[in-house]
Amino acid sequence: MNFTKRNLLLIVFTLLLTTNSFGQTFEQAYANVVNQCSQSNITTNLTQYEALGVKRRGTPALQNTLDWLKNKYLSYGYTSNQLQEYSYTYTGSTAVCKNLVVTKIGTLYPNTYLIVCGHYDSIVGTGTNDNGSGVVSILEIARLLQNVPTEYSIKFINFSGEEDGLRGSQNYVSSIVNGTTPKMNIRLVFNLDEVGGVAGMVNNTITCERDTSSPTSNNAASNTFTNELINCVGLYTSLGTVLSYAYASDYMPFQSNNEVITGFFETNETTHRHSATDLLVNMDPVYNYNVAKAAIGATMHFARASTTVLSLDANSSDFNVSFFPNPTKDILNINLGSITETNYTFSLIDINGKEVLNKTLQNAKLIESIPVSNLSKGIYLGVLNSGGKRITKKIVIE
Numbered sequence: 001m002n003f004t005k006r007n008l009l010l011i012v013f014t015l016l017l018t019t020n021s022f023g024q025t026f027e028q029a030y031a032n033v034v035n036q037c038s039q040s041n042i043t044t045n046l047t048q049y050e051a052l053g054v055k056r057r058g059t060p061a062l063q064n065t066l067d068w069l070k071n072k073y074l075s076y077g078y079t080s081n082q083l084q085e086y087s088y089t090y091t092g093s094t095a096v097c098k099n100l101v102v103t104k105i106g107t108l109y110p111n112t113y114l115i116v117c118g119h120y121d122s123i124v125g126t127g128t129n130d131n132g133s134g135v136v137s138i139l140e141i142a143r144l145l146q147n148v149p150t151e152y153s154i155k156f157i158n159f160s161g162e163e164d165g166l167r168g169s170q171n172y173v174s175s176i177v178n179g180t181t182p183k184m185n186i187r188l189v190f191n192l193d194e195v196g197g198v199a200g201m202v203n204n205t206i207t208c209e210r211d212t213s214s215p216t217s218n219n220a221a222s223n224t225f226t227n228e229l230i231n232c233v234g235l236y237t238s239l240g241t242v243l244s245y246a247y248a249s250d251y252m253p254f255q256s257n258n259e260v261i262t263g264f265f266e267t268n269e270t271t272h273r274h275s276a277t278d279l280l281v282n283m284d285p286v287y288n289y290n291v292a293k294a295a296i297g298a299t300m301h302f303a304r305a306s307t308t309v310l311s312l313d314a315n316s317s318d319f320n321v322s323f324f325p326n327p328t329k330d331i332l333n334i335n336l337g338s339i340t341e342t343n344y345t346f347s348l349i350d351i352n353g354k355e356v357l358n359k360t361l362q363n364a365k366l367i368e369s370i371p372v373s374n375l376s377k378g379i380y381l382g383v384l385n386s387g388g389k390r391i392t393k394k395i396v397i398e
Contacts (some may be wrong), residue, residue, distance in 0.1 A: 003278070024231045026194065029307040031301045033144050034236045039289045039298055041143070042136050045072075046196075046280050049132040055165055058095025059152040059187035060281045065120050066098055069135070069158055073102050076143040079340045081366040088171040097121075099168045100140060103333040105368060106153040106303065110324045114303045114387065115252055116141060116295075117169070118192040119162030129270050131162070133196030136293040137264075141299050147338070150303035152187055159250050162193075163274075169250035171255050188225055188302055190300040191251040191263035195291040197267045197284030205240040206233060206291055211255050212245040218260045222246075229298050236320070237290050237296035238373040264291060272358055312373050318391050322324040323382050327382045330373040334384065336366055344386035346370065348395065354393045372397055 003368065006054060052068060069084055080361070086099045086348030100120075108180035111194035118134030121127070135158065142156045162168030175183045208229050211222035230241045244265070251261040267289075272278040299305075334346055342364045348357040362367055375397050382395040 006364055008115070017047070019258075021189070024228060024237050024301070025302075026196040027307055030297055030305065031236055032146065033296045033300065033305075034257065034293050035146055036364070037140055037289065037293045039286065041140055042289045042292060043222065043280075043285045045139055045335060046128055046132055046138040046283070046285060047136060050126045050128040050280055052126070054124065054126060055120060057097050057121065057161060062097070062160060066100055067162075068159075069100055069120060069139075072139050073142060073156075076139075077103055077338055078104075078142070078147045079336070079337055079338055079366075080154050081342065081364045082365075085248040086170070086172060086176060088175070089234050090171070092163075093164070097156050099160060099172055100158040101172075102156040104145065104150065104154040104156075105320070105322055105337070105367070106151050107115030107306075107322060108304075109187075110153050110335065111324065111364050112187050113155050114150075114187050114299065115157055115189045116192070116255070116299055117155075117159060117189065119159040119168065119250055120344075121160045121168075122278070123163035124274050125272075125276040127163075127278055128280050129196035129266075129278050129283050130194045130273040131192075133194060133266075133288050133291075134192035134264075136288065137192050137195060137295050140292045141296050141380050143295055143297065145303075148300070149306040149320075150300070152303045153305040154299070154303050161326060162250050166250060166253055170253040173253040175351060177254075177257065177259075180291075180364045184261045186254070189254045189259055189261045190229075190295075190302060191246075191249055191261065192291075192295060193263065193265060194270070194273065195264050195266050195288060196270070198264055198270050199266045199284055201284070203284045203287035204267050205267040207240050207244045207265045207267045208233070209244050209246040209251075209265055211261050213252075215258050218255075218258055220326075221260045222262060225302070228301065230374060231263050232301050233294040237293060237294045237366040240291050246288060254312075255328060264295060266291075292303050303318040318393075319389060321384055321391045321393075323395055326393075327398045328372060329398050330371065332370045332382075332395065333369045334364075334370060336364060336368075336386075339386050339389060339391075341387040344384055346385075347383045348372070348375070349383065350376075356380070
């Protein structure tokens with residue numbers, strides 16, 4: 001987190017948790033996924049992150065960390081189509097920095113996104129707590145949710161340039177969020193920054209951060225989501241919670257853009273941030289593991305993960321392929337899901353068995369758009385063929 005020290009006069013509130021304050025109840029299906037969070041993965045990934053060195057802008061270490069992240073996501077079953085790099089520079093520096101975005105398309109609201117984010121750069125030291133701890137938590141969320149259907153789409157974002165003044169998140173908001181037509185629809189931004197705890201201390205609470213800044217129009221929504229976050233901590237971990245305010249991390253450019261935000265930050269704050277001693281030996285990896293579990297449960301809640309089809313094994317028969325919007329009028333979007341082949345054919349078959357559309361796509365992106373406004377209203381069968389895989393779904397054209 002990019003700041004000198006937290007305001008010592010901050011008044012915080014420890015909340016009593018209930019399972020029904022915001023209509024939330026314990027979901028055994030969510031707990032089954034949360035409980036597959038791996039302490040071994042957390043510790044191993046922290047060790048690997050630390051070994052990559054000081055991750056400052058323009059350094060080989062920063063690029064090596066980006067490559068390490070990409071390989072992690074690919075090893076979890078995400079495809080190269082789901083990974084996007086966004087390069088940027090900024091005034092006062094010639095270094096090219098990159099944000100990494102991994103997109104998982106939702107089943108009901110594919111154009112509305114839950115953003116789960118944290119920065120992967122460091123300053124002075126290796127940044128194992130600030131913010132390797134957030135990085136490894138996001139990796140574990142992404143690993144476990146790779147094949148879990150969610151109603152809302154999820155973007156896992158690893159920002160660079162946070163330690164240089166939130167440069168990566170500022171660039172993403174201005175060039176991608178606001179540069180999309182229509183503007184990107186964001187349900188919530190969930191930021192994880194410095195969640196590794198302090199070695200030798202009792203680390204049993206996590207600070208949950210809400211928006212208290214201007215513009216104030218989304219403060220109430222942020223407060224609601226943050227209380228839901230608090231409930232998730234209580235439902236899926238033994239951690240206690242502290243309610244605080246959001247500031248000085250990658251959710252703030254989103255906040256300034258009038259998006260709804262929330263976040264996690266360690267309650268016992270390290271004295272080693274922004275120094276050469278920000279190392280695993282000075283952290284509490286068990287605490288980091290417990291925070292990751294809370295974040296997994298919260299991400300499932302915010303993205304509305306399925307409670308009936310939660311396979312963590314091989315891809316399901318439809319490979320997370322989806323066609324949306326459905327029903328549609330003018331444009332049908334094809335989400336390639338976890339299919340790795342980028343060459344495929346797509347066809348539409350009417351109720352009489354006649355093929356009314358056939359299109360071959362080469363080097364397809366994760367989402368391709370097909371015009372259908374010239375087709376008659378009715379029910380069709382959409383068929384995608386790729387590398388011996390055949391996925392069929394009912395499509396309604398209005």
